[in-house]
Amino acid sequence: MVIFGASGDLTKRLIVPALYNLTKSGLLPQQFALIGVDHNPSDTNTWRNALHDFLEQTAKAGRGEFEAQAIDEQAWSRLAGTMSYLSGDFADPATFTKLKSHLEERDRSDRLNGCALFYMAVPDRFFGPLVESLAGARLTEESGGWRRVVIEKPFGHDLQSAKALNDRVLRHLSEDQVFRIDHFLGKETVQNIMALRFANGLFEPIWNRDRIDHVQVTVAEAIGIERRGKFYETTGALRDMVPNHLFQLVAMTAMEPPVAFDAESVREKKADVFRAVHQVQPADAVRGQYGSGTIDNEKVRAYREEPDVAANSFVETYVALKLCIDNWRWAGVPFYLRTGKRLPKRWTEIAIRFKDAPLMLFGSESANVVKDNWLILQIQPDEGIRLKFNAKQPGPEMALDAVAMDFRYKDWFHQAPAVGYETLLYDCMQGDATLFQRADQVEASWRVVDALIRAWNAPPEEVFPNYAAGTPGPKATDTLLARDGRAWRPIR
């Protein structure tokens, strides 16, 4: 495995920790070599040590993914033993000549059967040129073993650029060599949507317009843009989150059952979802930008005061929109989507609202307390599934109350510490592309938001900022649902 961007944040925070977790669980191939490539002059030892120190600090701080207080040095040294570092400029053909001979050497010493996975953990402007340079050095030829390329997000900035990038990449690689990553698909709870729908006979008969009123998809984040002002100013919440992460959640929820659980069958059905979606128009969307405010009792600054952000920026940090899927299953069932930075808390859920009972048998008092029926797929945090329904309160009167049945991952399964990239890395080493995006899926997603992207190049009519940090988003978001006689679920 060759990582371009070996000194970058992604390598340090996600890729190498995921490889370490795979090593610990015995899933890293026996014959494996990890080659880091980056432009800064460094060497194997310095690279290895920096990665070890970061892993150790994260573990000691007991942060998120690591429950252990110390790292497993035995597993680490197994991984560390496979590492080597090459410094070289990505624009210099000599880098690829050097890489080629290094790969050949490692191939012989580590018996790699000619297989190589090239991981582009680099800013997106390098994706096209890197593929061309790899092809130029004949590193993408599958004469010995397989050759695959993993491309990170963002895959294009709009429909046109995504098409251009696909063309550029597919001039040198075949589709089955390209693994376009969307890290939301590495989340267990996202993969579990398929298990819930297709491993149970219970849900599928009610998973349609006959029984479902609408669906709400929320990806709320409490964090701001962190140190990514430059990136965010040219990206915004719509491009950053919607055609990729949120649409993946929609696709998993809305897809038809695949004929088999293999990459082509699953990806075909997911692509179909977005083929049936109309382009979103500005009238069906709301944009927002956070002002200063308070989150978790801490004062936070406005978006326009973040480093590398223009003082009059109208880049959106919040999006809400309505999607209509025009197929037999979903016609007339809107999917409402929202995502934003600096919302009250980190909370990702897919909430499915069932239609009301056709007739209310209980008295008018009870009618007031009858609550909506929801099935909530809780993606993160507190991963689980919740079914909300009405029940009779104990006592002589027929009084109702809303109750819930809860399934929580942590009550049922012991989950090994994971950063969310383990499955994805394992799958691309196995050549299983089920959780990766096909060229047409990416383009279909961009097509849906293309009109909105173009409309939002112009400043909003509303004054920005239009929501305070720590609040659930701009007021207009409520109108989007209220005009259909519906309301958002609170962000809890």
Ligand code: BG6
């Ligand atoms: C990234 C976006 O792709 O996903 C970030 O660029 C966002 O802006 C992140 O914060 C969210 O991912 P997760 O896994 O933390 O929910």
